[in-house]
Amino acid sequence: MDKLILDRAAIERAVARMAHEILEKNKGTEGLALVGIQTRGVVLAERLKAAVQSIAGVSAPLGILDINLYRDDLTRVSEQPVIHKTEIPFDIDDKVVVLADDVLYTGRTIRAALDALTDFGRPRRIELAVLVDRGHRELPIRPDFVGKNIPTSREEIVQVRLVETDGKDEVVVSQG
């Protein structure tokens, strides 16, 4: 049975709150940049960017990162990853990069994203924003901004759906 964890309004509130926290932690938008991980992390990054702009009136640059080429299980995946584009249209040196993804689970995607980002330059700091943290980390990685913590078992599946990619906003947990 699917269990609704966040509905549209809750997602909206979570994004707004995270935007506030980002601005608060970084004391404004100076040197701030957002990088979303393909594909739903990109949507989250876009929404955070919009929220930051509406709060602080400043537009932070936005980048897109495809981490497939950095996955540590690439040679073992049975499904075929489709390589999407990576686009970081700004210099990330000395920036505070807020990395955005939909779900934080084992931490391996973030590990890959950190490697990828490092190839683009040397940010002053990298922070992590996720809509959902479901636990079960396999690497020493923790988020800086979390929309919602959801305790799960490994068997459960957390599905984040966003209007831009899935036609509606919701987060559901289903049994695997």
Place this chain on the structure above:
Amino acid sequence: MKILIKGGRVVDPRNNLDEVRDVLIENGRVRKVAGKISLSAEKEMDARGKVVCPGLIDLHVHLRQPGYEYKETIETGLRAAVKGGFTGVCPMPNTNPVADSRSDMEFMIGEARRLSLINLWPVGAVTLRQEGKELTEFGELKKGGAAALSDDGRPVTDSNILRRALLYAKKFGLVIMVHCEDEGLCGDGCMNEGLVSTKLGLPGIPVEAESAEVARDIQLADMTGGRLHFCHLSSKKSLDLVRQAKAQGSKVTAETCPHYFHLTEEAILGYDTRAKMNPPLRTKNDLEAVRAALKDGTLDAIATDHAPHSENEKDVEFDQAPFGIIGLETSLALSLKLVEEGVLSLPDLVRKMSVRPAEIIQTDRGHLSEGAVADVTVFDPNLEWVVKKEKLESKSKNSPFLGWKMKGKATEVLAAGRVVLESGEIVR
């Protein structure tokens, strides 16, 4: 020694015979062919359900000895021939050294005698070392046992040399077997020129490389009145020329090979070197023309152009592989498919594989008349078998027919009354 072959369908076109008969062989000769022969023979063979015919003759083989014994030897080649139902073969002279002298003829014949299997009628070279320049000693070659002359593997490029050869050979009654290929048109081609060669990016050999030379050779044969035989014709254009020439009274004869009536250039797709031979496999249109020419008599004979090559030589890039495929052990079954498909009658098949070949090399074989040398082939036209590498007698296995389901196989072969194949196994 008396041998009685009982109850077989005796197909002896020279004697217009196609009936169930008993055949009595005594002291190496055909003694009697009759409805029922009641007499005790030392050996009786039950040929019920089988075909008994004059021994099959292959006008065109390469036995590779001397010089290329790793491909084939006279022994392995003759064994393959026996397995294929042949009582005689004509090995081409492109050995190393080239068989262009009397002693070369004597060597081959001596080797065959020693093996005591079947007849070997050697073909001597037309020109020394097959270089196309100086004639060999036709008289000496004939004394050594040459049954024909050929520079096969290569054409006689110089028209005047071929003219002289045809003329000079008249004195000895020798036939000149020509491999028709315009070497300039052929270039570095390694398959038929056409859509498939374009797709595969392989240099092509145009049909005209064969037919242009066929046209020339018809002119030379008519001009000289010499005896000329066309080897391995593969294309409609060539066959149309031969048909026309024959209709106008030309005395030329011609052979084709089973691969030209069963395979097309498509067999090369995937760069299969087992389908690489010269002349190359042609199109469906040519294949149909070869069948039609067999049917209407434009083609006199079916030969194999048995051309053994080692596995190493063929297991290479396509353009590096040598031309040629083996054929002795599949020829009869592949030709029988034409009978099954209604292209040829059984007597026609015997004509193409025994009667006409004997006439072309002017040997008194190819018939089961009383007193004839008892070269006899017995085959079971319904025996089903599959071509398998490990079952082949030939030293080389370069056949595009590996894996093919066949119907019809020689079970007994008698050479001058000696049983060399019995129940499908080589005796001795």
Place this chain on the structure above:
Amino acid sequence: MEAAGGVRTEWRWTRKDLVSLEELSREEIELVLDTAESFKEVSAREVKKVPALRGKTVANLFFEPSTRTRTSFELAAKRLSADIVNFSSSGSSTVKGESLKDTVRNMEAMQVDTLVVRHSSSGAAEYLARFVKAGVINAGDGIHEHPTQGLLDIFTIRERKKNLEGLKVCLVGDILHSRVARSNIWGLTKLGAKVSVCGPPTLIPSKIEELGVTVGYDLDEAIRGQDVLNILRIQLERQRGAFFPSIREYAAEYGISKERLERAKKDVLIMHPGPVNRGVELAGEVADGPHSVILDQVTNGIAVRMAVLFLTTMVER
């Protein structure tokens, strides 16, 4: 699912080898092109490297001299973090006494994952792919195909013209001896382009029109209305094979000069697989002119080869 990126479920890339464009479907060609688009960005970075093929070994086996294709594959492999070794040998393997099969078996015994093969015999790559477990990528086999060149040409056209459907592309020059032409014909026709060939009648292969292309001998006529002119390199030694009487006459009849180009569409693309015989098949000013995308082809070649290496090496063996 945490993994970013979509997963193709309808069909999968299953080829460990790329020997020709003849065997690829339209979807497969498009997947390579799409993947190459993503890879193009990697070469534009400060750090031109991703770890995708870390720990994989690619061997460049070049039995025919070629600097650019070999270098392009080498950079492609390196930008994917694969280890790459170069094995060059001029002359055919038989001359050296070792068969191609043995040479390649040896490379395979060294645990190479992917073999990039350039060979003067048509079908060499397909022949090798039949028996090696490693992946085989055809980097040009005789006059058969040069699939990665075909793909990079198509990639470059697509980049400029967006849609291949109905686009008019003319291949100019020695079609008979061109593996680039064959790969272009297969790839372009599968993507819906209208392909024509133009060259001396002696250099047009038999029955080429049955591959779905139109044939012309007069270049001035043939270039009208074309969106793309892909000019093939003329091998100067063809003159000796009596394919044409002189380089001078070839240049006059089939060279793309500035004047001749004026007959073409204003936005025509000029392509050439390189190296260019300046002043023969292509005037220098055209090669360097505004219509030329020759250097884009070189740049795109790396992205396309990265995509091919990535897709084929990722296939489970």
